[in-house]
Amino acid sequence: MKHNDYKELLHLSLYDELNEEDRSVLDGHLEGCAECRDEFEELKKLSILLSHGERIEITDQLLDEARRELRVALRLENSKRPFWAGLMEQFDALTSPAGRFALSGVAMILVGLTAGYWLFAPSEPTGLSGITRAVEPSSSQPTETKITNFKFMGQPLQGSDVEFTFDMVTPVHMKGNVNDVAVQRVLAQALMNDHNPGARLRTVSAIANDDVALKSSDTEIKAALVQAVKGDANVGVRKQALKALQRFPLDNEIKDALLYVLKNEENPGIRIEAIAYLQSPEFSRQLVDQDLLNILKEKMQSDNNNYVRTRVKHFYEEVQQQ
Amino acid sequence: MQDLDLIQRAKSGDMGAFEQLVFRYDKQVLTIAARYVQSSEDAKDIYQEVFLRVFRSLPRFQLRSQFSTWLFRITTNVCLTHRAKRKRHTHTSLSQDSDDEHGGSRAEAISDSSATDERAENSDTAFHVTQAVGTLSPKQKMVFTMKYYDGYKIREIAQMTGLNEGTVKRYLFAATRKVRTSLKDLL
Numbered sequence: 001m002k003h004n005d006y007k008e009l010l011h012l013s014l015y016d017e018l019n020e021e022d023r024s025v026l027d028g029h030l031e032g033c034a035e036c037r038d039e040f041e042e043l044k045k046l047s048i049l050l051s052h053g054e055r056i057e058i059t060d061q062l063l064d065e066a067r068r069e070l071r072v073a074l075r076l077e078n079s080k081r082p083f084w085a086g087l088m089e090q091f092d093a094l095t096s097p098a099g100r101f102a103l104s105g106v107a108m109i110l111v112g113l114t115a116g117y118w119l120f121a122p123s124e125p126t127g128l129s130g131i132t133r134a135v136e137p138s139s140s141q142p143t144e145t146k147i148t149n150f151k152f153m154g155q156p157l158q159g160s161d162v163e164f165t166f167d168m169v170t171p172v173h174m175k176g177n178v179n180d181v182a183v184q185r186v187l188a189q190a191l192m193n194d195h196n197p198g199a200r201l202r203t204v205s206a207i208a209n210d211d212v213a214l215k216s217s218d219t220e221i222k223a224a225l226v227q228a229v230k231g232d233a234n235v236g237v238r239k240q241a242l243k244a245l246q247r248f249p250l251d252n253e254i255k256d257a258l259l260y261v262l263k264n265e266e267n268p269g270i271r272i273e274a275i276a277y278l279q280s281p282e283f284s285r286q287l288v289d290q291d292l293l294n295i296l297k298e299k300m301q302s303d304n305n306n307y308v309r310t311r312v313k314h315f316y317e318e319v320q321q322q
Numbered sequence: 323m324q325d326l327d328l329i330q331r332a333k334s335g336d337m338g339a340f341e342q343l344v345f346r347y348d349k350q351v352l353t354i355a356a357r358y359v360q361s362s363e364d365a366k367d368i369y370q371e372v373f374l375r376v377f378r379s380l381p382r383f384q385l386r387s388q389f390s391t392w393l394f395r396i397t398t399n400v401c402l403t404h405r406a407k408r409k410r411h412t413h414t415s416l417s418q419d420s421d422d423e424h425g426g427s428r429a430e431a432i433s434d435s436s437a438t439d440e441r442a443e444n445s446d447t448a449f450h451v452t453q454a455v456g457t458l459s460p461k462q463k464m465v466f467t468m469k470y471y472d473g474y475k476i477r478e479i480a481q482m483t484g485l486n487e488g489t490v491k492r493y494l495f496a497a498t499r500k501v502r503t504s505l506k507d508l509l
Binding site for chain 2: 042049054055058070074077
């Protein structure tokens with residue numbers, strides 16, 4: 001083994017990457033080589049020095065901030081994405097290249113037919129799975145479809161051929177009942193994706209209305225509410241989402257959302273709502289886990305709101321006695 | 323639930339499943355980024371860019387490699403191409419002759435600090451170490467911070483960066499030599 005090979009072993013030793021065999025080879029060499037011994041000592045000092053380097057601590061708060069910002073970015077991302085892009089991605093994931101080619105052709109024909117129909121056929125009110133699509137008396141003209149995001153594709157084609165993509169946006173006027181699953185789906189999407197906080201607030205208020213019967217099977221609405229409670233930038237939306245969430249049976253998913261609120265929500269009123277829901281008779285022993293106990297313990301000691309601390313302490317004691 | 327199940331559900335548009343997938347690995351992603359850029363704001367930017375890329379590319383993810391391998395490869399790529407939003411407030415040279423804003427050479431700064439308290443000394447050392455690491459090339463710095471600050475094995479770094487183990491070692495040795503030279507006065 002050459003001298004430089006031992007130097008490599010010195011470095012590997014410093015990185016704690018030496019196996020037993022190489023370590024004993026290196027130890028043997030160090031006994032007889034003063035130069036390598038000196039270098040080894042210096043590398044050890046370097047290692048100690050490096051341990052004093054500045055390090056950003058990854059606190060829970062930093063992680064929560066990153067998660068919250070990511071949620072907002074994902075919501076924007078979702079809203080930017082045309083519907084058919086998602087469809088194409090699923091289609092990409094499901095099919096082989098050959099099948100994909102054939103299906104592409106079929107899909108293009110369907111898109112062409114649909115586009116032709118939307119652009120040139122007179123509009124008629126159509127039923128959408130139990131939703132009345134109401135057309136205003138004044139809008140008896142064909143529904144105006146807007147073309148946006150128009151882009152020519154690739155290189156210019158020969159002759160008069162062109163190739164391009166675009167999004168078609170058609171205004172839809174729906175009238176229905178919030179208890180209708182199809183309406184709920186639209187509302188859930190609006191709650192998760194609309195940029196306008198006012199629209200999100202109205203959406204969540206509609207869901208939170210006492211006349212609305214929410215079922216535990218309404219998973220899309222529930223997921224949208226959980227997301228809003230945890231990450232919506234608007235405090236009113238978070239508050240209403242929490243109110244609406246209380247209409248669902250208290251399960252682990254909701255418990256986790258409530259704990260998230262308790263831990264991260266800046267508004268004390270919403271934290272109080274969260275702890276009140278946790279303290280409801282619906283809370284069962286099955287929902288108690290170490291996470292819950294840890295968060296309660298932390299909040300009863302460190303929450304900056306006196307009332308929250310007291311409520312959490314009572315709840316913590318109740319849980320302990322169960 | 324396995325990653326595979328969450329990936330399939332996330333691919334079909336289940337945002338809850340995507341979130342669960344994110345939460346499994348996001349602390350590691352944020353840690354790698356923070357150690358690399360030494361700024362919590364920039365680390366959050368990298369974190370967001372990584373998961374947006376994952377979100378956009380997930381439908382095309384073919385499950386040929388582990389999700390974590392793919393994710394960390396994206397993380398290291400985003401780190402390497404990241405441009406810091408804010409310049410660090412200190413840009414002093416570490417060359418042998420230069421004096422820094424601490425009013426003397428590094429060796430003097432440390433030896434004179436014997437009269438000051440230990441915290442100030444550590445902070446001063448930390449400053450010089452950070453500056454020395456800052457002189458590394460992006461790839462050297464990536465490999466170096468993953469090894470020294472995050473404690474990954476060379477084999478793991480190779481997997482996470484997509485480099486082979488020999489190349490990782492080469493970057494690591496070069497980085498160690500360079501940092502060692504920069505900090506010579508303190509050794």
